[in-house]
Amino acid sequence: MTNHNKTKLSRLALIACFLLTLGFGMQSCKKSRSEMGKDLYSKTKNKVYKDVTPEGFEPVFKAMLESEGAKLPNAKIILAHYAANGYDPTLLLDHLSGDDIKALPQYLNKSNEHGLDPTLFRAAKIDTLINNIYGKKSIKTLEEAYHDMAELEMTMAASLISYSNALQFGVFNPRKIYQRYYTATARPDSAYMNNALNTKDFKSYLDSIQPKDKHYVALQKALMEGFVATGQTKEETQRTLVTNLERLRWKNKPTQDRYVIVNIADFRLDVMNQGKSELNMKVCVGEGRNKDAENSLVEYDESDKVDRPFSRETPQLASEINMVQVNPIWNIPVSIASKEIVVEAQKDPYYLANKNINVYKDGKLIDDPETIEWNANSGTEYSFKQQPGSDNSLGKIKFLFPNKSSVYLHDTPAQAPFGREMRAVSHGCVRLEKPLEFARVLFGDGTEKFQKIEQFMGEDKSQPTDLALPKKVPVYLTYVTGWVDDAGQIQIRPDVYGLDIVLYGHLQKLIRG
Template identity: 65%
Template sequence: MKNINYKKIIRCYALLFTLCIPLLLMQSCTKKSRSDMGKALFTKTQNKVFKNVTPEGFAPVFQKVIQEQKSSLGNPLQIEAFYAQNDYDPKFVMDHLNNDDLKTFSSYLLKANEHGLDPNLFKAQAYNDLLNKFYDKKAIKTTDEAYHDIAELELMTANILINYSNALQYGIISPRRIYARYYTATQRPDSNAVNKVLAVTNFKTYLDSIQPKNPQYLALQKALLSSSTAPGMTQEETDRTIKVNLERLRWKNKPSQDKYVIVNIPDFRLDVMEGGKSTLNMKVCVGEGRNKDYANTLIEYDDSDKTDRPFSRETPQLASMIYEAQVNPIWNIPQSIVSKEIVKHAEDDPYYLANNNIDVFENGKKLEDSETIDWGSEDLSKYEFKQRPGDDNSLGKVKFLFPNKSSVYLHDTPAQEPFKKNMRAVSHGCVRLEKPLDLAHSLFGDGSKYDMIKQFMSEDNPKPTDVALSKKVPVYITYVTCWADENGTLQYRPDVYGLDIVLFAHMQKFLASNSKTVLAMATPAN
């Protein structure tokens, strides 16, 4: 038989005892700290009913209330687990009723309209009414009622604080769930966000910390509160436009890099941002939109407007990285454009393809007699159509590439007339640039690569050339219809794709579905 090392065993028991004692003491201290629950509540409320309240009497009532209201909670599993782990201790009521933190919280909820959010989303009035019962020493008449109201107030505080916090930090609507062509990574609230809220110890400090600090957000808040009216809009439509753009500003999808390219679709403009300032801007043409005549507005909408039905040519919202410039590019014409436009011209004019430098390939081999083909009877899927580089190439002299699911890019164009117009939603989906060479200079800087791009763009016999960007630059294609310019003046743009209408309809649906029940907002991260 092997010798037993008693000394080692004794040391292990000693270590285990050392580790367990603090935990046991902490648990006993927690229970001891709530042993005066009734006295503490009576001191604050002066309602004698609370003198009979005990942690042991409260816990089963709280468990029952949680189970009864579980289906209406935004984060039922996390909330239930949190209180189970803490012996169903009403931490928010016990730690924050005495110092009037809950009154402060209630006042913030009642002023949610300052964010363009209806206070009913957060059950603000119901919460305030319940809280006031605790300050009326005759409102709560029995011990059973006291237990129930403490449980209600505790659960409402936890749930609404999570929902209010998520609304201000992430927005109430997930753009990826409502827009068909939205490819920008957008953070949504998760379990970590919930845990952070449940750990709050100072309400005012926390509530002030989650107020968005973005100057754009503050400018739109000010405009909403001042009831300013945009030119050509009613007061109601102005308010709605500001509200949807406040919601967009709450989405966690904003550029964080020092330098990036941003395209705002409704403004038909591109900016190169460096250090928070625009160092280059230009007009752009974007994809043709469903609302290009601006007939549909936020003044009226119906239930069907919640469904996003993008026009086939609309430019998507996305975030990516520009990695290359293709000088004198070949245009690989998409099948949709071939079938809807190219072959129709070719049927009317057999020399259309040749006159526009368009080559046709079958199985990778160029056809020499494409003008003799009866395109109306052909299966177009077996052909590839490519436009050679040149002055008439639809992509112009240069295009800038970035990975994306929609095969869109920024590019030059021989069609300069649209840049003279205010409504520039005219492309097939890509973004046409007013000053492509200036963008090349901003991206590549002075040096041999920019000089090569400039030279090749001016040549009479152009050849396709790929020029890699040494340091990739982020590009954001976004959709904003109201913002403050550098002078602080609010700018408004018509809703060319009808995306304001879609967003506002979802915000109204959200209000309707949640104003009657406790708000359920913290959706899983996408």
């Protein structure tokens, strides 16, 4: 062969290798696995491994993946990974060091520190298989060696991905377990999961994925130290901590420097700025299914994992406050009109006039609603609008943000509930304790628009006035029953909507299969 041809062939080989490393082939240009048996023997001192070859291992592993792989979590990712790597036991061979490979089951066995059960990640099985492979007398035949290598590789792959996903993204997608959850929540993609499979050092990787948020670390510590909240048993508190650790793992937390957050379970609103609250206040939220704490986290029942929201519960969502309406008109929802307004109008012919409520049919104002013969269908036949005024259920101002649930933040003439601990009393919207202060923070003290708000709110009656915010402000309606406050104290709140029960039910169902 001429030098020219040799050079040409060399260039072609390099190009082929380059293409393969980019994923254009089934095998990458990695270090040859021809020393597979030699490497295994050097680490295990079991002579059986001297006869192990890639050619002998591949059909065993491939057959195992074909028969059992589809049952694995994230099966498509795992099957594609090994097909692209020629069915090499990449995790086993890249982590042959006894300390390195044993780090995986050690971390999996400590998953209870995150409120997760080690059985979810097959920690005991991996530990046993590793001990078999490194035990000089555990594996006596080449057939046993291939089988245990394949089973260990497959199990490690599934468990590594599951554990990594759980710690970085949570075990569940909240949008799939809650009916009224409208906050975008990131989930692990194929690139993230392949990154886990391609790690070269288990311990470094597993350390890197441990949540480091101070709130998470504090709840972890409380869980491991057996913290017991006032009014709860130890078991209830532990389960409350477990559910809130899962919430903290969800990738849906505010990333903006400034935002508004309402914790439904705490009946509180905060305007956050650079990680600190620049304004906080009490709020009233929608009435909940478990407001009297009739149901707790003491026992698990199969039906607990089914979310059955009460019709008035405030949804969890993320949006942006873009506008306020001063002296708002309340377009009364059909459900409230049917169950409350019509009932009151039947009892008192002056109820609508006293409450400043106009009645419409087919979009036309009814001049004399006292002549209406109310019946069970009146709530749908007519529409009702409460005009601006001191009795308006929305008070003097409401804060609007796009959402499919038609909820908003608003003032209220009903001030008594702000003096109560349990403030799940509204029809679904969020009532504000200090609406004018809230407007001041959003618009800026002394600005022209805020001065208009002060003026219009001071008038007894006025036409509705819409004012756009100078800059949209992110708003999050969330539900958290356990957290650490600024003083480092663990705070626990009642599960007024039963959402802890639903989440814990799913976690228990996962463990019990």
